[in-house]
Amino acid sequence: MSVTFAKGFSAAGVSAGISSVEGKKDLALVVNNGPLDAAAGVFTPNRFCAAPVQWSRKAVADGHITAVILNSGGANACTGQAGYEQSKTTAETVAGLVGADTNNVAVCSTGLIGELLPLDHVLAGAKSAYEALSDSEQAGEDASHAIMTTDTKPKTVALEGTGYRIGGMVKGSGMIAPQLATMLCVITTDAVVTAGQMQAALAAGTEMSFNRIDVDGCMSTNDTVLLLASGASGVEPDPDEFNALVAKACASLARQIIGDGEGASHDVRITVTGATSEDAALACARAVAASNLLKCAIAGNDPNWGRIVSSLGTVPVDVAPYDSNKVTVDVNGVRICENGGAGRDRSEVDMTPREVHIDIDLNAGDAQATVWTDDLTHEYVHINADYES
């Protein structure tokens, strides 16, 4: 259903000849037909952030976005002033097509870093996409296909609120790290909400979803999450329900990224409980999620708790106070580490399901946090040794 599930939005996904994959849809356009044009955004903190991120961060700052143009096939990152001019020209072209202010057009790009885009293809593609705009289900799906790179499937969400809707799409598969991910995400709603309300909902939702997944520890230059509101439902939502639904949309899309992690054969949920604070729990969960050795073990269906506790042990005591002799670890419900030592035999753990649950109890407090990651497989190495991105 994607971005056209919410009323007041039209979209398109076309093949513009940007991607090196012949005939692949590589350019998406999402237009907010109003009556509102409220918007919020969250962007990568990477200091080498791409030109479209620099452009879009400014564009969304006033809380108004009319249209978003997104391309795969090139990141337009580390391309200097020339790259920035490309993003600006792209926004100007879209603004002219849809009749918007240039500063109300966001631009997103994903693909190889360090090269300029084939701008003539982008601008011609924008025109094709404009002509293909539709509020149909198919149009939303086309857009979600057009932003894919190493993704093996489109990732979308559609949620019903009380009298209003939230839809969305995301791309992302590798270069997925705690601070967002190599991901472009557009979430739409027909609720009647203010930009400030949306920014708060999006920041909170992102923190608990996209900021808590980690495929490979690598932070991208292009991460962008946009939330657009058309107000077309005419419904002012209950704020708590709206916040919860935005968070749910983010969580669903983030979970789909993990489910499609490059080369992954397992999706791994790491929950740390019994921490003295949420930050402490999160630091521990992130340390475990970052362990290449553990991720390889999981790829080999080995519930190697030694690699779990040795990762836990790298978190400084001032960040996460706990007694290593009181830590327990359950993998898929089997307590294989008890009081910091061996528990039940690892052979009791069934590692065949796609989802692996690692539950760590620090027994030091009441706080908890959850992080999702993938295992590390031959296929991940293959994709990233041979794919230029």
Place this chain on the structure above:
Amino acid sequence: MSVTFAKGFSAAGVSAGISSVEGKKDLALVVNNGPLDAAAGVFTPNRFCAAPVQWSRKAVADGHITAVILNSGGANACTGQAGYEQSKTTAETVAGLVGADTNNVAVCSTGLIGELLPLDHVLAGAKSAYEALSDSEQAGEDASHAIMTTDTKPKTVALEGTGYRIGGMVKGSGMIAPQLATMLCVITTDAVVTAGQMQAALAAGTEMSFNRIDVDGCMSTNDTVLLLASGASGVEPDPDEFNALVAKACASLARQIIGDGEGASHDVRITVTGATSEDAALACARAVAASNLLKCAIAGNDPNWGRIVSSLGTVPVDVAPYDSNKVTVDVNGVRICENGGAGRDRSEVDMTPREVHIDIDLNAGDAQATVWTDDLTHEYVHINADYES
């Protein structure tokens, strides 16, 4: 030449039936025959540090070590009080054999975490090793073989000072992270030096070597570096020369670990110059060394500078101030990134040599730092998906 290169040391390496590999040498003994028994040590900061680390840290605290017993085939980590008793009993047995104080015997273990050692095999092996003790070159080599796990070759060093010698051996291949590595290292010298002098030399040498290599970002529970002095040369060394030689020994052994990194096909030197401080340079070098995406690209002979700068961009500005538009990156001498953007074409870079040199100039100051890492290959995943450690 290993640990017996310095006068006053005897060693042995025997097969004690600890390792699951039938007939593999898995137990080493190094004895300091004096006249001095001065010693210094550096250990893993991991909070789940192994029983032998807990034991040896106490043993070396007074600056005296007469003998070191080391085993592969089991880490004796996360084994609680029973594990600690195993290390203590092992030390007592060795002390009885060599006629030393139990508190002057260090114990080192490496292998699978979470299981007790087959103690009868360890103690019987200690007796065999004691009977095999010799100051021959072969005995030193036997010891360096006995500590290997996934290492494909023994790693030793032999350096001549002015009238004295330094020898050493190390094991380590995976679970190699910035704060030491999964490594056991024994360095010997026949110089006449004090324990305090040795500790300072070892701490400095370790900081610039073992703490600046990173195979897979994983910190071990068992890392131990010991420096033993027999004084058998009768020579009091020039302190600067001694410090430099200890540092050189550490650097040589650390470099050999990188050269034997699990599954590695390239050894990667990352040097960051033009930083505002050494800490800033080090943070940047470590961030680049930790990038799985870059390490996969190097495995595929792709000098992917986008993955270099996107890793640099994750270092917070308060840690390493620099202007992303002024950064240059050379790979094997070719400036492929200039002023934060594309430089010469990546096709000009010859990636076929085993050694890859990445030189990053932040153009922000005069400080620099170097970190070594390996690439990330199919073979690394294979080793760590299938090997229990």
